Amino acid sequence: MKPAPAHVDCRFVMALCRPGFETECSGELMARLDHAGINGRSVGSLDSGQVRVDLDNIHRFELLDRAIRLVSLTFSRQLAFGFGHADGLAGKDRVSPLLDAAKQAGTPFSAILVEAGDGAEQRPLAALGRRLEPALVRAFAKYSVLRPRRTELARLHIHLPAPGSAWLGLSAADNASPWSMGIPRLRMPSQAPSRSTLKLVEAFMTLLTPAELELTMRAGQRAVDLGAAPGGWSWHLANRGLRVTAIDNGPMAPQALATGMIEHVRADGFTWRPDGSVDWLVCDMVEQPARISRLVADWVASGRARRAIFNLKLPMKKRLEELERCRRLIDDRFRQASLGFDLRMRQLYHDREEVTAYLAPR
Ligand SMILES: C[S@@+](CC[C@H](N)C(=O)[O-])C[C@H]1O[C@@H](n2cnc3c(N)ncnc32)[C@H](O)[C@@H]1O
Structure with a gap:
């Protein structure tokens, strides 16, 4: 039997992205919908970090969940399929209208995430969401609309586009970010040589599942870091117990070298090659x-x-086209080797005008 959310009727797609990248985010969603023969139009506002695509017809959650997979999207941090709205939330009681709107789904939920865009104007809404969440959890649990132990149930996403209104949507746990707003809360390690460290930490958490990470990353492995200086990525790999060859003509920070796990080689990352093979390649060269x-x-x-984790800088306007070109180049090289591959790209919270990717043979 299919889990209950499969049959919920959905009217729109809701996603969260880095503010300023709404066009790329909705462009990807529209392409996936188009591929599945579903028509819709984007109604999100620029610089809000919040995107909505209204569908011309009602579609079942199950169909949309198959048509749009978060793992295949680069610019969406969070994804849900919308079934309802709540308006008139400006009064004292915001919980009752949201509870009524949520009941329209006709299914209980395993979790509630109250989310907002990450744009400057949306920040107060995100704060409102954090304040609202505990009261909603209490009320939804009281009316059995929230059943945290039933992890097969969908999660309820409440997006706040404006102080008085909300969009309500659903996600399956395997097709959405586990973190509210798609942002993992990471603390900068005090010894890390650069803030870039957080980018690699987030990349491992976002681009691989915990099971994949356990399987593919172990202390004692060998890694190469191309464009390593000042050493944030190398430092993180060293902290995971990997022996790292750090390639960069620039200087490495003393705290990276102090790990005793990093060999610094001053060379060109495009021509340097190791003896034998390595477990991980990471690359953050600006090129x-x-x-x-x-x-x-x-x-x-x-x-x-x-396998590799690498960053692609995207200062150009036509970012989707540029990434498509990169995908084709990777595809060409793997075809030559008669190999399949797994390529996942995401604009991480710690990425600016850039995306981070994971590549491995399949
Ligand atoms: C964004 S920084 C890398 C930051 C690093 N990931 C960290 O965590 O500290 C880019 C680095 O790439 C290096 N770089 C650029 N072109 C290079 C090349 N052809 N060969 C080696 N390093 C290169 C630069 O010297 C610079 O240190």
Whole structure:
């Protein structure tokens, strides 16, 4: 038997992204819908970090959940399929209208996430959401609309686009971020040489499942870091117990070298090659995305690295087209090697005009 949310009728898609990247975020959603033969139009506002695509027809949750997979999206941090609205939330009692609107789904939920865009104007809404959540959890549990132990049930997302209104949607646990607003709360380690450390920490948490990470990353493994200085990424890998060769003509921070796990080689990351193969390649060189993609694809398709995490800088306007070009270049190199591959790209919370990707043979 299918879990209950499969049959909920949905009218829109709701996503959260980095403010300023709404066009890319909705462009990807529209492409997935188009591919599934579903028509819709984007109604999100610029710089809000919040995107909504209204569907021309009502579709079942199950169909939308199959058509749009978060793992295939680069610019969405969070994803849910919308079934209702609540307005008139400006009064003292915001809980009752939200409870009434949530009941329209006709199914209980395993969790409630009250979320807002990450844009400057939306910050007070995110704060309102954090204040509202405990009261909602109490009320929803009282009326058995919330059943935290039934993890097979969908999660309820309440997005706050404005102080007086809310959009309500559903997600399955395997097709949404586990973190509210799709943002993992990470603390900067005091010894880390640069804030870039957090980008790699987030990449491992976001681009791989915990089970995949356990399987593929172990102390004692060997890694190469291309464009390593001042050493935030190398430092993180060293802290996970990996031996790192850090390639950069620039200087590495003393605290990175003090780990005793990092060998600094002053060389060009495009021409340097290791003896034998390594478990992980990471690359954060500031270069054209196509050039980085070609390089990383060659390392992984040739078996020089078993898997890679790499960053693509996207200062250009046509970002979706540029990423498509990168995908094609990677595809070409793996075809040459007669290999399949797994490529996941995401604009992380710690990414600015850039995205971070994971590549491995399939
Ligand atoms: C964004 S920084 C890397 C930050 C690093 N991930 C960290 O966590 O500290 C980019 C680095 O790439 C290096 N770089 C750029 N082109 C390079 C090349 N062709 N070979 C080696 N390093 C390169 C730069 O010297 C710079 O240190």
